Amino acid sequence: xxxxxxxxxxxTALLALALLLPMLAQAIDALPFKDRAEEQRxxxxxxxxxxxxxxxxxxxxxxxxxxxxxxxxxxxQMKQGKSDIEIKQYxxxxxxxxxxxxxxxxxxxxxxxxxxxxxxxxxxxxxxxxVRRRAKVTPATPSAASSEEDW
Amino acid sequence: xxxxxxxxxxxxxxxxLLAFGIHYMRNNSMNEVPSPLIGKxxxxxxxxxxxxxxxxxxxxxxxxxxxxxxxxxxWCFACRDEHPILMSEGRKLGIPIIGFNYKDEAADATRWxxxxxDPYSVVIADRDGRIAIDFGVYGAPESFLVDGKGIIRYKxxxxxxxxILAFELKPRLAAMxxxxx
Numbered sequence: 154x155x156x157x158x159x160x161x162x163x164x165t166a167l168l169a170l171a172l173l174l175p176m177l178a179q180a181i182d183a184l185p186f187k188d189r190a191e192e193q194r195x196x197x198x199x200x201x202x203x204x205x206x207x208x209x210x211x212x213x214x215x216x217x218x219x220x221x222x223x224x225x226x227x228x229x230q231m232k233q234g235k236s237d238i239e240i241k242q243y244x245x246x247x248x249x250x251x252x253x254x255x256x257x258x259x260x261x262x263x264x265x266x267x268x269x270x271x272x273x274x275x276x277x278x279x280x281x282x283x284v285r286r287r288a289k290v291t292p293a294t295p296s297a298a299s300s301e302e303d304w
Numbered sequence: 305x306x307x308x309x310x311x312x313x314x315x316x317x318x319x320x321l322l323a324f325g326i327h328y329m330r331n332n333s334m335n336e337v338p339s340p341l342i343g344k345x346x347x348x349x350x351x352x353x354x355x356x357x358x359x360x361x362x363x364x365x366x367x368x369x370x371x372x373x374x375x376x377x378x379w380c381f382a383c384r385d386e387h388p389i390l391m392s393e394g395r396k397l398g399i400p401i402i403g404f405n406y407k408d409e410a411a412d413a414t415r416w417x418x419x420x421x422d423p424y425s426v427v428i429a430d431r432d433g434r435i436a437i438d439f440g441v442y443g444a445p446e447s448f449l450v451d452g453k454g455i456i457r458y459k460x461x462x463x464x465x466x467x468i469l470a471f472e473l474k475p476r477l478a479a480m481x482x483x484x485x
Contacts, residue, residue: 206442206443219443222433222434247438
């Protein structure tokens with residue numbers, strides 16, 4: 154009985170810890186947002202930007218020193234009334250397209266954007282050819298016996 | 305073509321793609337982000353000197369002569385690896401090496417230079433890292449080769465190794481010096 158209570162105590166403590174952790178993550182750096190909308194715009198923008206130091210994290214999630222500086226820079230520029238596009242241009246001028254999780258569409262990135270479609274079309278072409286060839290080889294109405302065999 | 309070989313051809317193509325991937329990753333570090341600043345004017349800076357914060361150094365002071373800007377910090381391990389080659393080969397380059405002390409405590413940086421030696425013509429301190437952002441710095445060490453017109457000609461992300469010095473830095477420097485100013 155006491156053992157069960159003991160475990161329940163541990164469980165409660167772990168649950169409390171698990172619930173508290175996201176709060177810690179939220180408090181990476183407390184920026185003075187004037188309202189919820191501004192904070193959401195900031196979160197939305199920094200999620201689209203890549204941290205240069207730990208390259209698989211967004212600027213919003215990273216705890217790297219440079220990411221913190223860049224978050225402050227983004228926040229400053231938002232305060233100055235710059236648009237999201239202007240802020241992105243500011244960063245790409247310094248760090249290249251790499252900072253954007255969404256690569257821009259231009260000559261050099263055309264393959265990136267349309268490559269999958271191209272592969273899909275090639276695949277569809279191959280399937281079409283195979284299906285047509287099979288349709289020629291197999292009789293249009295298979296006999297009852299062979300269709301039973303297949304099933 | 306015999307259709308029986310199609311799967312083999314498919315396998316061959318995938319194998320070739322993977323082999324290319326391995327080969328590419330070996331020769332190109334994925335951590336290196338190509339700088340959009342190459343071929344463009346070095347960002348404007350006006351920063352205090354590390355050993356004499358009353359004095360400052362700006363682009364204007366360096367106009368007309370090529371220089372190597374080397375981003376370093378006392379907290380940066382790779383900078384320590386890079387340091388000996390700057391000490392032994394730096395002077396032989398024939399251009400000033402400007403130390404760019406990045407997000408560092410002045411006392412720490414000064415002690416670091418006393419301990420390992422000072423290869424720099426002058427050291428400027430970017431305490432809060434704002435100018436470093438303009439240079440697209442995201443880690444130390446980084447080095448920028450800037451020509452007499454103030455254009456960034458080459459950027460090295462990571463330590464300067466003997467190979468980098470011989471095959472990347474020196475040829476570019478020679479090419480720059482061959483140009484008429």
